[in-house]
């Protein structure tokens with residue numbers, strides 16, 4: 649295998665425990681370059697924990713996460729991984745402007761003094777334009793709607809120009825129009841060569857948006873093309889859905 653064949657994200661035997669709770673139990677996962685992957689699973693199946701482990705925000709009990717064929721913390725420090733947390737997990741009373749949040753996406757490139765260069769400012773302006781938030785750049789983040797907040801984080805990830813993007817429920821609480829805007833941006837990013845992993849509860853949209861689905865339940869139950877992973881049997885067993893096929897089974 650040549651270096652070019654290495655997956656962008658490679659997770660081996662990853663386990664994370666919070667006290668008594670085993671949140672991840674021996675997760676193996678590869679994502680190759682230019683993949684738009686969906687991370688699926690019921691509430692509490694470990695999706696956010698997996699992102700936090702890639703970002704070095706929780707310490708694994710065992711296992712390894714490699715990004716771009718190196719330790720994930722090296723890639724993270726170099727700004728090669730962008731993380732969009734769940735909007736509900738953020739303190740929105742923090743007094744900061746939309747533009748400042750998006751500028752944080754450039755910190756990995758700015759050096760110690762964090763002085764924005766012309767290229768940094770241009771990347772921030774372009775990201776704000778792409779998510780249609782240029783008009784709100786100087787507004788406090790606390791004074792935004794839910795869909796606008798999602799787009800602020802997406803703009804921060806865009807400004808970062810990262811190789812790997814981890815997005816935790818980017819469609820939660822957004823209207824149909826924002827959902828369409830976000831979906832087309834994710835596809836554009838894939839076309840531009842980024843690798844994306846999107847935690848989502850929108851099972852119906854996965855087939856249209858993603859080329860790979862990863863089903864998580866503390867460990868990876870299945871991974872592959874969405875139509876192969878999201879079978880009626882899986883929908884029924886894991887998510888409790890009743891479909892025509894499962895009803896007649």
Ligand SMILES: Nc1ncnc2c1ncn2[C@@H]1O[C@H](COP(=O)(O)OP(=O)(O)OP(=O)(O)O)[C@@H](O)[C@H]1O
Pocket residue numbers: 666667669670671689690691692693694695696697698
């Ligand atoms: N900080 C924490 N301390 C203790 N337990 C935690 C902590 N964070 C998560 N857990 C537990 O770890 C398990 C996995 O949680 P996680 O948030 O990763 O799931 P999730 O798939 O992202 O869920 P959701 O779809 O609800 O966002 C759950 O049982 C949860 O209660």
